[in-house]
Amino acid sequence: MQKGFTRRPQADEPASGVKNYITPSGLQRLKDEHQFLLTRDRPAVVEVVAWAASNGDRSENADYQYGKRRLRQIDGRIRFLSKRIEAAEVVDPEAPRSGxxxxxxxxxxxxxxxxxxxxxxxxxxxxxxxxxxxxxxxxxxxxxxxxxxxxxxxxxxxxxxxxxxxxxxxxxxxYKRIPVEPFREPPGSEASTKELPRRLSLDEEDETA
CATH class of the missing domain: 3.10.50.30 (Transcription elongation factor, GreA/GreB, C-terminal domain)
Structure with missing residues (x-):
């Protein structure tokens, strides 16, 4: 079973309203995760939930219950990322400085x-x-x-x-570039495990023409 996108509060986390200072690479990582959840992972989980809902009694349907729980986790993470991105105050370590x-x-x-x-x-x-x-x-x-x-x-x-x-x-x-680990699709996510249609080769396209 895939782990959800959970996040524990940190002792040095800023209070609401405090600017979210972040490097360009760090902001890009937040945006990449937000895009992945919104356009790939969430639609994949919605598809699973719709399939599970068609299989009968939802109260005893483990796939349906798990899918709904995953949707709540994903939606919560999307809201969190949206707020962090909106509050971002980008500071580039490589920008020229004086004094x-x-x-x-x-x-x-x-x-x-x-x-x-x-x-x-x-x-x-x-x-x-x-x-x-x-x-x-x-x-x-x-x-x-x-x-x-x-x-x-x-x-x-x-x-x-x-x-x-x-x-x-x-x-x-x-002051120099700070290499931030880029966002990578979490292994086991619905989007990464979903089988994509195989693209036909040129020879196969000729045969089906």
Whole structure:
């Protein structure tokens, strides 16, 4: 059974009305998922529900009940994505900068810092919809993101995290492309498992002509 598009609230998720700062690649990923759900996955599930509804008693029809539940999940995700896209405030990390915005850490910055033990780490400050800890992409609203904000090379900052307080030294701040993982169709979705009609070859077209 396919897992639904569920999303757990995050501690650093902005409150309603707060601008959704996001990189161009991150916004494109939201749009690609929205388009997939609206034009491919939802129509495929609607077709399954219609087929299941024709099979008799809906109250005991597992396919029908599951299909209706999937539709509610998809519709909820579509509404969520629509709001995030509408509230998007795009910030391009590669855009020309001047003054302090060139040397200090703001949204879209990639920062190299060291902890008190001298261990270094490099993180990129992105939107809440772009968090990817495997790629060291952190939210601008996270404790670390807030600690690094407006810092420059040579600054010492204090990180107040759930695990305790850390003193960090900023070693480098730069602005460059932040590669965001693109949207990919989830395996097992109705749209991806739906068999598409096979295109005839030229020889087969001649035979059927």
């Amino acid at each position: 302090q915005r060139q040397t200090r850490a703001f949204f879209g910055a990639t920062v190299r810092y060291a902890n008190a033990a001298g261990a270094e780490r490099v993180v990129s400050i992105v939107g809440v919809d772009e968090i990817d800890l495997d790629r060291n992409h952190i939210s601008w609203m996270s404790p670390l993101g807030r600690a690094l904000m407006k810092s420059a090379a040579g600054d010492s900052v204090v990180l107040h995290a759930p695990g305790g307080t850390e003193h960090l030294t900023v070693e480098e701040v730069c």
